Amino acid sequence: MARKGWIQREKKRQKLEQKYHSIRRSSKKEIKKVKSIRGDNQEEEIHVKLQAPPRNSAPTRLRRRCLSTGKARANYRDFGLSGHTLREMVYACLLPGATRSSW
Structure with missing residues (x-):
């Protein structure tokens, strides 16, 4: 049996991932558009926006x-x-x- 704290931490990560999912998806679409236009300054701004959500909201952190x-x-x-x-x-x-x- 896993420790209850680990299970609760995983549930919290799932909630955060669902909360910020639309923000991440829209930011990634914007990056693709900007790369096709070649706007380096805009791309940096979008990367900063993509890094703004908490780290635990990233889908790769889920287990x-x-x-x-x-x-x-x-x-x-x-x-x-x-x-x-x-x-x-x-x-x-x-x-x-x-x-x-x-x-």
């Missing part, structure tokens, strides 16, 4: 976590679970369509 345990590593995107939890649920027949391997 996928297991829905049940909050574990950050060995996550399967299809299920949203860590490998250990996924294996337990498959063995308990709680995931439809998932089969355990046998040889």
Whole structure:
């Protein structure tokens, strides 16, 4: 089980990312327009505007976590679970369509 502080920090980052998503997207579109026109001074102003939101609002700071345990590593995107939890649920027949391997 992950520490609760880490899980709360991740939730806060998700909220910040959603809040500043439109600002980042519009700034990036402006940069593409300016690059085609070749306005170096305008490009610098837009970069400053792009750097204005908090760092934790960047989408690269987000990390996928297991829905049940909050574990950050060995996550399967299809299920949203860590490998250990996924294996337990498959063995308990709680995931439809998932089969355990046998040889």
